[in-house]
Amino acid sequence: MGMLLSYIVFLPMLFAILMGLFRVKFPILRAGAMLSALLVFALSLYLTLHFDPAAEGMQFVRRLPWIHNYGISYYLGIDALSLVILLMTAFLMPLLYLYMWNYEKQGYWYNMLLLQTGVTGAVLSLDLILFYLFWETMLLPIFVMIGRFGHGMNRFNAMKILLMTVLGSMAMLFSILYLGYEYYEAHGAWSFALDHLATLSFDPKTSIWLAAGFLLAFAIKIPLLGFHTWMAPAYSSAPTPSVVILSAIMAKLGVYGLWRFGYGLFGPTLSYYEPTIVVLAVAGLLYYAIHAIMENNLRRMFAFSSGSHLSLIALGIVLTNLYAWSGSLYFIATHALASAGIFLMIGLLYRRTGSVHISNLGGIASVAPRFGFLFAFFALCIAGLPGTGGFVGELLIVIGAFHEGIAIGFAAATTMLAAMLFVFWMLQRTVFGPVTRHTAQFGDLTTLELLTLTPIALLLVVTGIAPSLFTPLFEPQLQQMLQTLAQTVGGAS
Secondary structure, three states: OHHHHHHHHHHHHHHHHHHHHOOOOHHHHHHHHHHHHHHHHHHHHHHHHOOOOOOOOOEEEEEEEEEHHHOEEEEEEEOHHHHHHHHHHHHHHHHHHHHOOOOOOHHHHHHHHHHHHHHHHHHHEOEHHHHHHHHHHHHHHHHHHHHHHOOOOHHHHHHHHHHHHHHHHHHHHHHHHHHHHHHHHHHOOOOOEHHHHOOOOOOHHHHHHHHHHHHHHHHHHOOOOOOOOOHHHHHHHOOHHHHHHHHHHHHHHHHHHHHHHHHHHHHHHHHHHHHHHHHHHHHHHHHHHHHHHHOOEHHHHHHHHHHHHHHHHHHHHHOOOHHHHHHHHHHHHHHHHHHHHHHHHHHHHHHHHOOOEHHHOOOHHHHOHHHHHHHHHHHHHHOOOOOOHHHHHHHHHHHHHHHHOHHHHHHHHHHHHHHHHHHHHHHHHHOOOOOOOOOOOOOOOOHHHHHHHHHHHHHHHHHHHOHHHOHHHOHHHHHHHHHHHHHHHHHHO
């Protein structure tokens, strides 16, 4: 079973290499990319069916020596955290390829394949050097896709996201190398395996600085308030599939990293940073929501909306109770679906009108009712519409926040109210209202577009009305992680 993880990680890259070597024509490239995505999705479902939610630790582990002299290993495994993100990524990639079906820029397709390998490799890696390599592999395709295939100030924005992300990555690399060296000093052999490094203990000052290297990388990727200056420009310049990748997948790896390595390596130390993260998260979810209300550009509006909701997820992660953790993991998946849906709709809107500015739009429901319905549905999912998956995740985080304190609970709850404000204001001016010259000839959704969007909408409804189908997949392991964390923090104190 451990081999399946390798197949999931490397199939997209293998397809990209083979099709690149044979210089295939676009129809074959398109079919090959879709085939690789469907195979990864099928393998991910197979793993899910054989996943034991009650088991402790990692499952389907694949561990082989790689650079033996320095303790670097090929070490993959999966638990509830990584399974949720893996399934979310595997589900969305075939739909992104459907959206791109007639987009004949071959370089873009190759970069999408490499990107999927980077994302899945980072999620499944349990050796920190291997994780770092996949973490950087994610960045290069996004840099190329924005800089080469984007629009507006795309090259400047591509360099900005590259430089900021590399800054965080280098800080994380220094911490990783120091951890490996300390393990060598303690045991006489090198290792960068997560389970080995987790056994190290440091004085509080050293641990605080080591944790800072990881937290900087994850804060930029999320992004938390103060580390967000790349976000709105990148979302504005990037092609639509890249925006979906940034919002629905890569940003989620920031909160995943905070969860996996923050608590996996620095559980007691994270209590030192908890007040700072709480302040940044609460301030961020309010700041981003206010910015979204003020925006006229739909991409920038939902970029700030995404930042607000990711701040809410980060808040839930540092509030160490089962409600907050279950809500955060559930919201990681459902917000990914909702943000993918709304950014795909904005991309289709731009195809039809050449504009994403609210002031240029109006009356979509009267000229394209199917488009208007799905656009409103995904926007309301972003706002936490009851009966959709996003509402369940947000509600659990808010309950977990109230469990920690009334003030934090009220601050978390304002996210839902603020989202309703800017979403209803936006829908009033775009879906309803008078038809403008940009929307007078607006075409409704085609069959291919409906095939792309309908699975996302259906899954959002299912996760909203039947969360009990999904929560048993991860809650037992979250409970185990909380118990382990309580013991670790209690032992350290």
